[in-house]
Amino acid sequence: MAILAPDKNITYLLNRLIDEGHAAFLVGGCVRDALTGRPVYDWDVASSAMPIEVARIFPKTVSTGERFGTVTVILGEVAVEVTTFRAESGYNDSRHPDSVEFVSSLEEDLKRRDFTINAMAVTVEGELIDPFGGMGDIERRIIRCVGDPNTRFSEDALRMFRAFRFSAALGFSIEKETLQAVYASAGRAKHISAERICAELEKTIMTRKPEIAGEMIKAGLLSRFVKSTDKSPGGLESISRLPLEPALRWSAFCAVLLDERLIASATGFLHDMRLDGKTIKACSRALSIPAIPEDSIGIKRLIALHGVEAVRCAAAALDSLERRGDGSSELRGESEQSSCLARVAGIISCGECFSLNKLAVTGSDLIARGHPPGPNLGETLDRLLDHVIEHPESNTREVLLKLAVICCRD
Numbered sequence: 309m310a311i312l313a314p315d316k317n318i319t320y321l322l323n324r325l326i327d328e329g330h331a332a333f334l335v336g337g338c339v340r341d342a343l344t345g346r347p348v349y350d351w352d353v354a355s356s357a358m359p360i361e362v363a364r365i366f367p368k369t370v371s372t373g374e375r376f377g378t379v380t381v382i383l384g385e386v387a388v389e390v391t392t393f394r395a396e397s398g399y400n401d402s403r404h405p406d407s408v409e410f411v412s413s414l415e416e417d418l419k420r421r422d423f424t425i426n427a428m429a430v431t432v433e434g435e436l437i438d439p440f441g442g443m444g445d446i447e448r449r450i451i452r453c454v455g456d457p458n459t460r461f462s463e464d465a466l467r468m469f470r471a472f473r474f475s476a477a478l479g480f481s482i483e484k485e486t487l488q489a490v491y492a493s494a495g496r497a498k499h500i501s502a503e504r505i506c507a508e509l510e511k512t513i514m515t516r517k518p519e520i521a522g523e524m525i526k527a528g529l530l531s532r533f534v535k536s537t538d539k540s541p542g543g544l545e546s547i548s549r550l551p552l553e554p555a556l557r558w559s560a561f562c563a564v565l566l567d568e569r570l571i572a573s574a575t576g577f578l579h580d581m582r583l584d585g586k587t588i589k590a591c592s593r594a595l596s597i598p599a600i601p602e603d604s605i606g607i608k609r610l611i612a613l614h615g616v617e618a619v620r621c622a623a624a625a626l627d628s629l630e631r632r633g634d635g636s637s638e639l640r641g642e643s644e645q646s647s648c649l650a651r652v653a654g655i656i657s658c659g660e661c662f663s664l665n666k667l668a669v670t671g672s673d674l675i676a677r678g679h680p681p682g683p684n685l686g687e688t689l690d691r692l693l694d695h696v697i698e699h700p701e702s703n704t705r706e707v708l709l710k711l712a713v714i715c716c717r718d
Contacts, residue, residue, distance in 0.1 A: 317383035318351050321366070321390070322432040328365055330357040331393075333414060333429035333437065340425045343446055344478055353390045354417050354429065358410065362390050376408055393417040415439050419454060422467045423474065427454045449480045457489035465496035468529055469508035476512045476520035487527075494528035505530070506581040513557045519544040521561065525570070533580050535570045542568075543632030550649070555617060556624035558583065559591045563625035564632070566595065586617075594621030600648040607655045608662035608697045616656060616663075623648035660700040664693055669708045677709060688712055 318334070325332035332355040338348045355362070359379045363369045368382040377392035395409045395416050411417065414429060414437065421427040424442040436443065440454050451471050453460040461468050468490045475482050482490070497505070509530070512521045522540030524530055547560045562574040571577040575592040593614050600623050601607050611619050626648045661667060669692070671685050679685055692711055696703045702711070 315351070315386055317386045318353075318388060319432060321353065321381060321383060321388055324365060325353075325355050325357055325362075325390075326432065328357070328361070330355050330361070331414065332357070332390075333431060335418070335429045336421070336426050339428045339430050339436075340442070340446075342430075343428070343443065344425075351386070351388050353388055354393055354414065355390055356393055356412055357390070358392055362392075377410055395420060421454055422460055422464070422470060424452050424454055425474070425478075445483075449478070450483045451475050451478075451480050451486060452483040453486045453489070457486045458493060461489055461493040461496060465493065465500050466504055466508070468493060468497065468527070469500070469505060469524065472520050472524050472527075472529075473508050473512045473515075475523075476515040476517040479517060490527050490529070494531070497529045498532060502532075502580060502582040505533075506583060509581070510554055510558070513544075513547060513561050514552055514554065516548050517545070518547040518557065518561070533571070533577055534565060537568075537570060541565065541570060543628070546628040546631040549631065550624050550628065555587045555590050555621055556649075558587060559594045559621035559625040560628035562591055562595060563629050567629060567632075590615075590617040590621050593618035594625055597622035597626075600626060600651060602651075604655055604658075604660075605698055607652060608660065609694075611652075611655070611662045612664075612693060612697065619652055620649065620656075623652045661693070661696045661703045664689055666703075667693055667696065667708065668703050668705045669712070673705070673709065674712050677712070679712060 322332045322334070332353055334351065335354040336352045338351050341348045357365070359371065359374055359377055362379045362381065363371070366381045366383075370380040370382065372378050372380045372389065373391075377394050379390050381388045381390055393411045393414060393416060395411050418427040418429065418437075418439060424440045424445045426442070427438075427440050428442040429437040431437070441452075445452050451474050453467075453471075471482050471486060471490060474480065509521060509524065512518065512524070519540065522542075522544045525534050525537060526540045528536060541564055543564050544561070547557055547564075550556050550560055558578065559574075562571070562577060565571045565577065566574060574595045575588060578588045578591055597610065597614065597619065600619070601610060607619070614622075630648075655662065667689065671681075671689060674685060674688060675681055679688065692708050695711060696708070702708065
């Protein structure tokens with residue numbers, strides 16, 4: 309039985325390379341994901357064909373990593389990275405090889421990879437090639453380096469972050485010697501850019517086991533950004549109950565770190581992690597909000613003041629802090645509908661006005677009716693919004709224009 313059922317374009321690509329006299333195999337993540345029952349989105353091929361030969365065989369290609377032997381082949385709507393078998397040596401920056409040598413052996417190519425679960429290949433007929441025991445490690449549910457883990461991490465320090473990320477994504481534990489090597493090599497994390505670390509950390513907190521991010525902290529991988537601690541911060545598992553939205557999960561993650569006094573400020577931490585400005589702004593504002601009101605009017609006023617995204621992030625953070633140590637809110641008889649995030653979501657979806665852009669009139673409407681432009685115009689709109697928040701039925705053009713006249717007299 310075939311391990312993978314690739315797109316017909318992938319099968320065509322493999323057969324085309326083979327027909328031209330080259331070896332070609334599916335490798336890496338697509339094999340791992342298929343064997344662990346996960347959806348396969350990206351297809352990677354390792355081949356004995358040199359990049360120039362790949363470009364000759366297929367009419368539409370993009371050179372995406374010529375130095376490393378990678379050519380992206382475009383087949384219909386599918387883009388496939390085809391990489392020539394290679395060996396690597398010399399990692400002076402603890403991230404990239406100083407030299408790359410193209411080789412003729414698939415096993416030599418697989419030997420350079422990080423973990424056994426990523427060092428498997430599959431033939432076009434579906435035969436598994438597994439020289440380092442990746443399938444056995446999948447069955448044992450462990451993350452284990454190919455060869456000596458200290459060597460693997462000295463070659464590329466990002467692999468330490470990837471070990472935890474795969475542990476979180478797959479629900480696997482990290483094999484003992486591999487974990488020991490992470491602790492021994494954690495200092496090498498200083499060579500990794502904040503952007504790359506941020507990407508791995510985000511992928512980790514977006515899994516069903518976000519608490520694994522705490523293991524990164526405990527191992528010392530985030531010591532550039534977070535106060536060192538010999539234990540994983542408690543309560544990060546509560547983040548798993550949040551929607552799969554990065555801003556919500558970053559807010560909750562920061563809330564836990566602040567509560568544990570591992571960071572001085574969410575804004576500074578997120579800036580150092582090189583997150584995008586929009587997420588930083590939403591999270592920073594969110595963590596200044598101490599509570600979500602119980603009543604709808606209070607929630608609408610909070611949204612009017614801080615914006616939808618910030619209030620949603622605040623609700624996510626507060627829910628996570630509330631659930632710390634409980635494992636599941638149902639254990640306390642709390643329904644999901646009573647959570648902060650659910651209450652905020654109910655207000656957002658109800659269709660009532662809670663922001664100026666939802667008012668039935670604009671500043672231009674008021675100016676056209678004789679209201680002078682300037683600071684007083686903004687004050688009038690704010691007063692109208694405050695009235696509508698308390699009296700949703702008043703959000704009509706006719707009513708608000710009349711109220712605006714009264715506001716001007718006041």
